[in-house]
Amino acid sequence: MRDVxxxxxxxxxxxxxxxxGNDIEILIEPIRAxxxxxxxxxxxxxxxxxxxxDFLVGRAFSFLRALDAVGIHPAKEDSHVExxxxxxxxxxxxxxxxxxxxxxxxxxxGKTSMGNIPEIMSLSVDPYYxxxxxxxxxxxxxxxxxxxxxxxxxxxxELAEIAAARQRSAVANPWVALEQPKTVDxxxxxxxxxxxxxxxxxPPPTDGAAALILAAGDVARERxxxxxxxxxxxxxxxxxxxxxxxxTRSASARLAAERAGALEAPVxxxxxxxxxxxxxxxxxxxxxxxxxxxxxxxGGALGADPIMATGLxxxxxxxxxxxxxxxxxxxxxxxxxxxxxxxxVAVMEGER
Amino acid sequence: xxxxxxxxxxxxxxxxxxxxxxxxxxxxxxxxGRFLLGLRERRIFGLRMEDGGVLVPPHSHDPRTSRELxxxxxxxxxxxxxxxxxxxxxxxxxxxxxxxxxxxVVLDGATTGMFHVIDTDxxxxxxxxxxxxxxxxxxxxxxxxxxxxxxxxxxxxxxDYEPEPVELEEPPTAARWxxxxxxxxxxxxxxxxxxxxxxRGLAEGRFVGMRGPSGDVLIPPDGADPFTGEAVTEAxxxxxxxxxxxxxxxxxxxxGQQVEVPFVAADILLxxxxxxxxxxxxxxxxxxxxxxxxxxxxxxxxxxxTTGFESVKWFEPxxxxxxxxxxxxxxx
Numbered sequence: 001m002r003d004v005x006x007x008x009x010x011x012x013x014x015x016x017x018x019x020x021g022n023d024i025e026i027l028i029e030p031i032r033a034x035x036x037x038x039x040x041x042x043x044x045x046x047x048x049x050x051x052x053x054d055f056l057v058g059r060a061f062s063f064l065r066a067l068d069a070v071g072i073h074p075a076k077e078d079s080h081v082e083x084x085x086x087x088x089x090x091x092x093x094x095x096x097x098x099x100x101x102x103x104x105x106x107x108x109x110g111k112t113s114m115g116n117i118p119e120i121m122s123l124s125v126d127p128y129y130x131x132x133x134x135x136x137x138x139x140x141x142x143x144x145x146x147x148x149x150x151x152x153x154x155x156x157x158e159l160a161e162i163a164a165a166r167q168r169s170a171v172a173n174p175w176v177a178l179e180q181p182k183t184v185d186x187x188x189x190x191x192x193x194x195x196x197x198x199x200x201x202x203p204p205p206t207d208g209a210a211a212l213i214l215a216a217g218d219v220a221r222e223r224x225x226x227x228x229x230x231x232x233x234x235x236x237x238x239x240x241x242x243x244x245x246x247x248t249r250s251a252s253a254r255l256a257a258e259r260a261g262a263l264e265a266p267v268x269x270x271x272x273x274x275x276x277x278x279x280x281x282x283x284x285x286x287x288x289x290x291x292x293x294x295x296x297x298x299g300g301a302l303g304a305d306p307i308m309a310t311g312l313x314x315x316x317x318x319x320x321x322x323x324x325x326x327x328x329x330x331x332x333x334x335x336x337x338x339x340x341x342x343x344x345v346a347v348m349e350g351e352r
Numbered sequence: 353x354x355x356x357x358x359x360x361x362x363x364x365x366x367x368x369x370x371x372x373x374x375x376x377x378x379x380x381x382x383x384x385g386r387f388l389l390g391l392r393e394r395r396i397f398g399l400r401m402e403d404g405g406v407l408v409p410p411h412s413h414d415p416r417t418s419r420e421l422x423x424x425x426x427x428x429x430x431x432x433x434x435x436x437x438x439x440x441x442x443x444x445x446x447x448x449x450x451x452x453x454x455x456x457v458v459l460d461g462a463t464t465g466m467f468h469v470i471d472t473d474x475x476x477x478x479x480x481x482x483x484x485x486x487x488x489x490x491x492x493x494x495x496x497x498x499x500x501x502x503x504x505x506x507x508x509x510x511x512d513y514e515p516e517p518v519e520l521e522e523p524p525t526a527a528r529w530x531x532x533x534x535x536x537x538x539x540x541x542x543x544x545x546x547x548x549x550x551x552r553g554l555a556e557g558r559f560v561g562m563r564g565p566s567g568d569v570l571i572p573p574d575g576a577d578p579f580t581g582e583a584v585t586e587a588x589x590x591x592x593x594x595x596x597x598x599x600x601x602x603x604x605x606x607x608g609q610q611v612e613v614p615f616v617a618a619d620i621l622l623x624x625x626x627x628x629x630x631x632x633x634x635x636x637x638x639x640x641x642x643x644x645x646x647x648x649x650x651x652x653x654x655x656x657x658t659t660g661f662e663s664v665k666w667f668e669p670x671x672x673x674x675x676x677x678x679x680x681x682x683x684x
C-alpha cells in the first residue's frame with residue numbers, strides 16, 4: 001500500500017440554518033481554507049471528489065454546481081459520490097493508491113435547511129416495503145434504541161448522559177453553533193420525538209460543509225509537519241431490511257474495523273458518526289473502543305449533523321488530533337443507511 | 353424570486369418556495385410483486401431461507417448466503433412485536449394523523465421482522481415488546497404495502513367494513529406488477545448572495561454581473577468564480593448590448609412559451625461579460641440570425657418585471673456591424 005495522509009482539513013461553522021448563501025457559497029470558505037492550509041496551489045491538486053445529495057438541495061446534478069467552488073482551471077480529474085463525503089474520501093484514497101498522482105481534495109456539502117429532511121430521508125429506505133409508510137431516520141433509529149434497551153445494554157438515562165456529554169463538547173467546539181448544553185435531567189424532561197429517543201438524543205438539524213486534502217508519500221511530508229497517515233480504511237455493509245439484522249450489534253462496523261486494522265492497537269481518540277445517542281454504544285463495542293479512548297471530543301454528530309458532510313468531518317476532526325500533535329493514533333468512522341447499515345472505518349497515525 | 357425578509361431592504365437574500373415532484377412508477381419484479389399481490393387477497397407470503405427460516409417480507413436472495421430463494425411459504429396474519437417506537441406527534445408524511453407506533457413484527461410462521469405501522473388508537477401504554485398484533489386490512493386492497501393499513505392488538509375489534517380488492521383492467525401477474533408511487537416535497541431555495549445582486553438588477557431593468565479574483569465578470573453569477581474557486585465579490589453593471597455566440601432555431605412549441613415557433617434561442621455574451629446566458633432573439637427572421645450578431649435587450653414593462661428572468665423579454669438586433677468571430681473564439 002502506498003502511504004497516503006490527511007494533510008489539511010477545514011469546515012465552516014455548523015449551524016441550524018446558514019442563510020448567508022446558496023449551496024455553492026457554503027462550500028467556498030472551507031475549500032479555500034483547506035487548500036491554503038495544505039500549502040498547495042489549486043492547480044497542484046490532481047484529483048477532486050465530493051459527497052452530497054441532490055434531494056437535500058432540491059436540484060438535479062447539484063454536484064456540478066459545486067465545481068464552481070472547487071475551481072475548474074486547469075481541467076480537473078473530478079468525481080462525486082451521492083453519499084456522505086467519507087465515501088468520497090475512500091474513493092480518493094483508492095485513486096491515490098494507483099500511484100500516478102499525489103494529491104486529492106474531498107469536499108462534503110450538508111446544506112439541509114432548504115428541504116424537509118425527515119420527508120426526504122424517508123425516500124432512502126426500501127421503496128416497496130418501507131418508504132410508503134413514511135418512516136424518518138429518527139423513527140427507525142428509535143426501533144434500534146428500543147432493541148438495545150430491551151437487551152439490557154443501556155437505559156434512557158444513559159442515552160441522555162451520552163447526549164449531554166456530546167453537547168458539552170460541541171459547545172466547546174468553535175465550529176459548532178450550539179451555545180448552551182442541556183443537563184441530563186433537562187434532556188430526560190424533553191418529550192419524545194420517537195420513543196425512546198428525544199430531541200437531544202437525535203441529531204440537530206444542521207447546515208455545514210467541509211473539505212479535506214490527501215497527499216501521498218513525500219508530497220505529504222513536504223507539505224505537512226505532521227501528516228495523519230492512513231494506516232487502514234475499509235467500509236462494509238449490512239442488509240437493508242431491519243428485520244433480518246441483529247439491531248443490537250453492528251456486524252459491518254466490526255468487520256470494517258478489523259479490515260482497517262483498528263483492533264490491532266488501541267487508539268487515543270475516536271470520532272464516530274453516531275447521530276443518535278444509542279449508536280455510540282453499538283459502535284464503541286463494534287470498533288473495540290475501550291475506556292481509555294476519547295470518543296467524539298468534537299461533540300460528534302449529536303452536536304452537528306450536516307448530512308453528507310458529517311462522516312467526512314469525523315475523519316477531519318480525528319485527523320486534526322494527529323496534525324496538531326495531540327494524538328499518535330486515531331480512529332474515524334462514518335455511517336450511511338438506516339440503523340447503521342453501512343460503516344466506514346479509517347485508522348490514522350502520526351509518523352512512527 | 354421573492355424577498356424572504358423584505359424589511360431588511362435591498363441586501364436581503366432572495367429565496368423562493370419550490371416543490372419537487374417525483375412521479376415514480378414502481379415495477380416490482382416477481383418476488384416483491386408476488387408478496388404485494390398476495391396482500392390484495394389478504395394473504396401473506398414469505399420465502400424459505402437457507403437456514404430454514406422464513407423471510408417476510410421476501411427478497412429474491414438470502415440475506416446471509418446471497419443464494420436465490422424459491423420456496424414460497426404462506427405465513428399467518430398475526431404475530432409478535434420485537435421492537436417498536438411511538439410517534440407522539442405525527443407529521444403529514446406519516447400514515448396516521450394521531451399518535452401511533454412503528455415496529456418490527458415477526459408473523460406466525462416467519463422468522464424475520466417486518467417493519468410496519470402499529471395502531472393502538474393513540475394509546476402508548478398498550479405498546480409492549482412481545483405484544484401480539486394482527487393485520488388490519490385497508491378498506492381497498494391495491495397490491496401495495498399499505499394494503500396492510502396497520503397492525504393492531506390481537507384483541508382489537510374488527511373494522512366495520514369488508515376490505516375489497518380494487519378492480520384492475522387485466523389480471524395482475526407478479527412478474528409484471530407495477531403501480532404509480534408519486535412523491536413530492538417542498539423546499540425553500542436560497543438564491544445566494546451573488547445571484548441575489550443579479551436578480552434584483554433584473555427587477556430594475558439592469559444587468560448586474562459579479563467579478564471574481566480571475567478578473568472575469570460572471571452573469572448570472574452563482575457565488576464562486578469557477579476559474580479560481582474563490583468568491584465573487586464585486587458587482588459590475590453591464591450594458592444592455594451583447595453578441596450572439598451560439599444559437600438554435602426552436603421549431604417545437606414549448607408549454608408556457610410566449611412567442612410563436614419558429615424562434616431563435618441564443619447564448620448572448622453581454623459586452624463586458626465573460627460568461628454567457630440564453631435568451632430569445634426577436635425582430636429578425638430566424639434564418640438571418642448568425643454568430644457575431646449584435647443584439648440589445650428588450651426589457652419587460654416595468655410593472656411586469658420580477659426578480660427573475662421574466663424581466664428579459666428577448667434580444668433584438670442593434671443594426672451594428674457583426675463582431676469579428678476571431679475575437680469570440682473561446683465562446684463559440
